Amino acid sequence: MDAKDFGHWVDSSLGAVEAALDELVPARAPAGLGDAMRYAVLGGGKRLRPLLVLASCAAVNGDSFAAMRAACAVELIHAYSLVHDDMPCMDNDVLRRGKPTTHVAFGEAQAMLAGDAMQALAFDVLTPDVGIAPALQARLCALLARSSGYDGMAGGQAIDLASIGKPLDECTLRDMHRRKTGVLLQASVMMGAACGPASPQATQSLSDYGAALGLAFQVVDDILDVTQESHVLGKTAGKDQDANKPTYVSVLGLQAARTLAQKLRAEAKAALAATGLADVSHLSLLADSVVERDS
Amino acid sequence: MDAKDFGHWVDSSLGAVEAALDELVPARAPAGLGDAMRYAVLGGGKRLRPLLVLASCAAVNGDSFAAMRAACAVELIHAYSLVHDDMPCMDNDVLRRGKPTTHVAFGEAQAMLAGDAMQALAFDVLTPDVGIAPALQARLCALLARSSGYDGMAGGQAIDLASIGKPLDECTLRDMHRRKTGVLLQASVMMGAACGPASPQATQSLSDYGAALGLAFQVVDDILDVTQESHVLGKTAGKDQDANKPTYVSVLGLQAARTLAQKLRAEAKAALAATGLADVSHLSLLADSVVERDS
Numbered sequence: 001m002d003a004k005d006f007g008h009w010v011d012s013s014l015g016a017v018e019a020a021l022d023e024l025v026p027a028r029a030p031a032g033l034g035d036a037m038r039y040a041v042l043g044g045g046k047r048l049r050p051l052l053v054l055a056s057c058a059a060v061n062g063d064s065f066a067a068m069r070a071a072c073a074v075e076l077i078h079a080y081s082l083v084h085d086d087m088p089c090m091d092n093d094v095l096r097r098g099k100p101t102t103h104v105a106f107g108e109a110q111a112m113l114a115g116d117a118m119q120a121l122a123f124d125v126l127t128p129d130v131g132i133a134p135a136l137q138a139r140l141c142a143l144l145a146r147s148s149g150y151d152g153m154a155g156g157q158a159i160d161l162a163s164i165g166k167p168l169d170e171c172t173l174r175d176m177h178r179r180k181t182g183v184l185l186q187a188s189v190m191m192g193a194a195c196g197p198a199s200p201q202a203t204q205s206l207s208d209y210g211a212a213l214g215l216a217f218q219v220v221d222d223i224l225d226v227t228q229e230s231h232v233l234g235k236t237a238g239k240d241q242d243a244n245k246p247t248y249v250s251v252l253g254l255q256a257a258r259t260l261a262q263k264l265r266a267e268a269k270a271a272l273a274a275t276g277l278a279d280v281s282h283l284s285l286l287a288d289s290v291v292e293r294d295s
Numbered sequence: 296m297d298a299k300d301f302g303h304w305v306d307s308s309l310g311a312v313e314a315a316l317d318e319l320v321p322a323r324a325p326a327g328l329g330d331a332m333r334y335a336v337l338g339g340g341k342r343l344r345p346l347l348v349l350a351s352c353a354a355v356n357g358d359s360f361a362a363m364r365a366a367c368a369v370e371l372i373h374a375y376s377l378v379h380d381d382m383p384c385m386d387n388d389v390l391r392r393g394k395p396t397t398h399v400a401f402g403e404a405q406a407m408l409a410g411d412a413m414q415a416l417a418f419d420v421l422t423p424d425v426g427i428a429p430a431l432q433a434r435l436c437a438l439l440a441r442s443s444g445y446d447g448m449a450g451g452q453a454i455d456l457a458s459i460g461k462p463l464d465e466c467t468l469r470d471m472h473r474r475k476t477g478v479l480l481q482a483s484v485m486m487g488a489a490c491g492p493a494s495p496q497a498t499q500s501l502s503d504y505g506a507a508l509g510l511a512f513q514v515v516d517d518i519l520d521v522t523q524e525s526h527v528l529g530k531t532a533g534k535d536q537d538a539n540k541p542t543y544v545s546v547l548g549l550q551a552a553r554t555l556a557q558k559l560r561a562e563a564k565a566a567l568a569a570t571g572l573a574d575v576s577h578l579s580l581l582a583d584s585v586v587e588r589d590s
Contacts, residue, residue, distance in 0.1 A: 007305050029445035030474070033453035084411060089382075094578070103508035108384035113452050114412065116379060116414065120444030123418050127437035137433035142422035149415030150324035150332065158328035179325070 006285045010051065017050045018042070019252070020072050029117065036106040036114035037121070041079045044097030044234075048290070049074040052188035055282035056206060061273070062196025066132045070140050070191040073122040077148045078184065080118035083111050085157065098234040119148075141193050147187030155253050156180025160245070168246040174215070177248075181221070182214025189213070189283075201276055208271035209283065216264035217290050223248035223257050228295065265291045305346065305409050311344045313337070315367050319420050324412065331401040331409035332416070336374045339392035339529070343512070343585065344369040347483035348579035351501060354570070357491025361427045365435050365486040368417040372443045373375055375413035380452065393529035414443075415578050434489050442482035451475025455540070463541040469510070469539065472543075476516075477509030484508070484578075497586045503566035504578060511559035517542035518552050523590065560586045 017022050023040050027034045040168060050071035057067035086093040086101040103111035126132070126140045147150060156179030163176065189210035191204055226249050248257040268287040272280040310437045320336050322329045345366035352362035381388040381396040382403060389399050398406035421427070441447060451474030458471065484505035487496055521544050543552040563582040569577040 026445055029453070030450045031453040031457035033445055033450055059463070081411075083409055087384075088405070089407060109456050110453065112382070113456070114382060116376075117410075117445040117449035117453075119411065119414050120440050120447075121439035121451060123436050124444055127433050127440060129437075134430035134433040137436070138429040141418050141436045142424075145415050145422060147416035149419055150321055150328055150412040152415075154408050154412035154415060155325045155328055158324070158326040158405065158412075161404050161408070162326035217495055263555050270399050 003285075005151050006282065009282060011246045013051055013054050014047055016068065017047055017054075017071055017075070020068050021075065022253050024072055025076075025118075025121065032106070032110060033117060036102060036110045037118055039099075040061030040083045040102045040111075040114055040119065041076060044099065045075070045079070045120060045123070046293075047075060048286070049078055049185060049188040051286060052185060052210070052213075052283075053192040054288055055188045056192025057195040058278050058282055059196045059206075059280050060202065062192065062194075062195030063132070063136070064195075065185075066136055066140070067195045069125050069128065069132060070144075071138070071188075071194065073126050073144055074184065074188050074191060076118045076122040076125070077144060077153070077166055080115040080122075081148075081157070083118070083154055087111060088194040090157075090161070093236055096234070113156060127238065140191055143187050143191050143194065147183045152179055153181075153189070154185035156183070163246055165244045166246070168251065170251050173246055173248065173251055176216060177218040178211075180215060181218045182211060185217055187216035199276065201274070205271045205275040206283075208274070209268050209287075211288055212264045212268035212271060213287050214270065216261050216287070219257055219261045219264065220293065221293055223254065223261065224293075224295065226254065229249055261291050298580075301577065304577060308346055308349050309342055311363065312342055312349075312366055312370070315363050317368065317551045318369075319367055320413075320416065327401070327405060328408060328412060331397060332413055333377045334394075334400060335397045335406075335409055336371060336413065338373070339394065340370070341588075342370060343529075343581070344373055344480060344483040346509075346581060347480060347505070347578075348487040350581055351484045351487025352490040353487075353577055354501075354572050354575050355488055355491030355497065357429070357487065357489075358431070359490075360445045361435070362487055362490045364394055364420050364423065364427060365439075365490065366483075366533070368421050368435070368480065369483050369486060371413045371420070372448070373440060375410040375417075375453070376448055378410040378413070382406060385452075385456070390531050391529070393526075416585040417488045422533055431489060435486055438482050438486050438489065442478045447474055447478035447482070448476075451478070459542055460539045461541070463546065465546055468541055468543065468546055472510060472513040473506075475502045476513045477506060479480055480509035480512055481505030494571065496569070500570040501578075503562060503569070504563050504582075507559045507563035508582050508585055511556050511563065511582070514552055514556045514559065515586060515588065518549065518556065519545050519588075519590065521549065529590065556586050 005136055021041055053067055053071040053074060082096060083102045085091055087103050094101055102114060123141055127137045156176055159176040160164050160180055189206050193206045264286050269284055271282055309410055316336055316353055320333050329350060348366040377391060378397045380386055381391055382398050389396055397409060418436055422432045451471055454471040484501050488501045560582050564579055567579055
C-alpha cells in the first residue's frame with residue numbers, strides 16, 4: 001500500500017466514524033445535555049483511536065459493524081476524558097481542538113454531566129439489541145472498562161495530578177503515561193482484534209504493537225508541547241512546562257526523546273511483523289503517522 | 296415471610312454486598328485514587344439498589360454470583376453520581392452519608408477522577424473473565440449503560456440543573472425524577488431479573504414494579520427533605536427548598552405528596568402480584584421500606 005491509498009483509507013474511515021458518531025450521540029438528550037455532548041465529540045480530533053480499531057479489525061478480517069461501534073465507543077471515552085481533564089479543578093484549560101473547551105462553552109456542571117453521559121454512552125453503543133454477538137459485546141465492554149478505569153486512564157490521571165512539581169524518574173513517568181494514554185490506545189488495537197478471529201500469537205503481537213505505539217504517542221506529544229505553537233496544536237502549547245509537569249522532554253531532553261520515539265516506532269513495526277497476519281499495512285502506516293505528526 | 300425474616304435477609308445481604316464492594320473497589324489504585332473511591336463507596340448508604348437486584352434475582356431463582364456483581368455495579372454507578380452531584384459546580388454539598396463529601400475530603404480533582412473511575416469499574420465488575428455467561432454480561436452492561444446515561448440518570452441531572460428556580464408542572468417534574476432516580480432503581484430490578492429465567496409477563500410486571508417504586512422513592516425523598524433533620528438524613532436537609540428546586544412537596548403540597556407515595560406503593564404491589572412468580576416477598580417488603588423510611 002502506498003501513501004496515497006493510505007490517505008484514501010484514512011479519509012473514508014474518518015468520514016464513516018464521524019457519520020457514526022453523529023448518529024449515536026443524541027441531539028435529543030434533555031436540557032442541552034445532547035448539545036454539550038455533541039460539541040465535545042463531533043467535528044474535531046485526530047480520531048487516532050477509532051482508526052486503530054478499524055485498522056486492527058481489517059488486519060484480522062473482523063466484523064466491521066462491531067468495529068465501528070468499538071471505534072465510536074473508544075472515541076467517546078477519549079472525548080469525555082478531555083472534557084473532564086480541561087475543567088478548572090483539573091488542568092483548567094480553555095482551548096481544545098481549536099475551540100473553547102466544553103465547560104467554557106456550556107458551564108462546568110453541564111460539562112461534567114456531558115462527560116459522565118459520554119462514558120455511559122460508550123458502553124451503550126457497544127451493547128446494541130442486535131448486530132453484535134453477545135460474547136463480543138461483553139469482550140469489548142471488558143476491554144474498554146479496564147483500559148479506562150483505575151488501572152488505566154483514570155489511574156494515569158491520578159498519578160499525573162499527584163506528580164505536578166515533583167521530579168519523576170523515567171520509570172515512573174513511563175508508568176504514568178502507559179496508564180494515562182497508552183493503555184487506551186492499546187485497547188483500541190485489541191478491540192479491533194477482538195472483532196475477528198485472531199490467533200493467540202497475532203493477539204499478543206498486536207498487544208505489543210499497541211503498547212509501543214501508545215508510548216510513542218505520548219513521547220511525541222511531549223515533544224510537540226515544547227516545539228509547536230498553540231494554533232498548530234489546537235490546544236494550549238507549553239502547558240506541561242508551565243505547570244511544571246514532568247515530561248519525556250524534561251526528563252530525557254529533546255534529542256533523547258526524539259530518539260526514543262524512533263525506537264518505539266521500530267518496536268511497533270517489529271511487533272506487527274510478528275503477528276503473522278497477511279496485511280498490517282494500515283497499522284504500520286498509523287505508527288508512522290503517530291511519530292511523524294506535527295500536531 | 297415476616298418482618299423478622301426480612302430483617303435477617305436484609306442484614307445478611309447488606310453484609311455480603313459490603314464484602315463484595317470491599318473486594319472489588321481497589322485500595323491499590325494509584326496515587327490515592329483507590330482511597331477516594333473506597334471512601335465514596337464503602338461504609339455507608341442504604342444500598343437500596345443492590346437489595347433490589349438481589350431480591351429480584353431471588354424472585355426468579357437467578358444466578359446469585361451474577362446478581363452480586365450487578366448489585367455492586369449499580370451501587371458504583373449510584374455512588375459515583377453522588378460524588379459528582381455534590382461537587383461545587385453542581386450542588387456544592389459538604390455532607391453525605393454523615394461524612395464530609397468526597398471532594399471535601401480528597402479535593403475536587405481527585406473526586407472527579409474517583410467518580411469517573413467508579414463508573415468504569417461498574418462495567419468492569421460486570422465483565423469478569425469467568426463466572427458470568429457472556430450473553431448475561433452484555434445484557435447487564437446494556438441495562439446499566441442505558442439507565443445511567445443521557446436517557447436516564449445523567450439526563451435527569453441535566454433537567455434538574457436547568458430547572459432550578461423555574462416553576463415545573465407535575466408532568467415535567469415526574470419526567471425529571473423518573474430519569475434522575477427512577478430509571479436506575481428500575482434497572483436494578485431488571486438486572487436482577489436478567490440473572491434468571493423470567494417469562495415476558497414476569498419481566499414486564501417487574502419493570503412496572505420498578506417504575507412505581509422508583510417514583511415512590513423520589514416522592515418520599517422530597518417529603519423527607521422538608522420534614523427531617525440533617526443529622527437523621529446524613530445529608531443536608533432542606534437543600535432543595537433552599538435551592539428553590541421544584542419538588543413533589545412544592546408542586547403538590549405535603550399531604551398530596553404523602554397520598555401519592557401510598558398510591559405508588561399500591562401500584563408496585565399490584566405489579567408484583569401480576570408477575571405470576573411464587574415468592575416476591577422481598578420485593579414487596581422493599582416497597583414498604585421505601586415508603587415508610589424516615590431517612
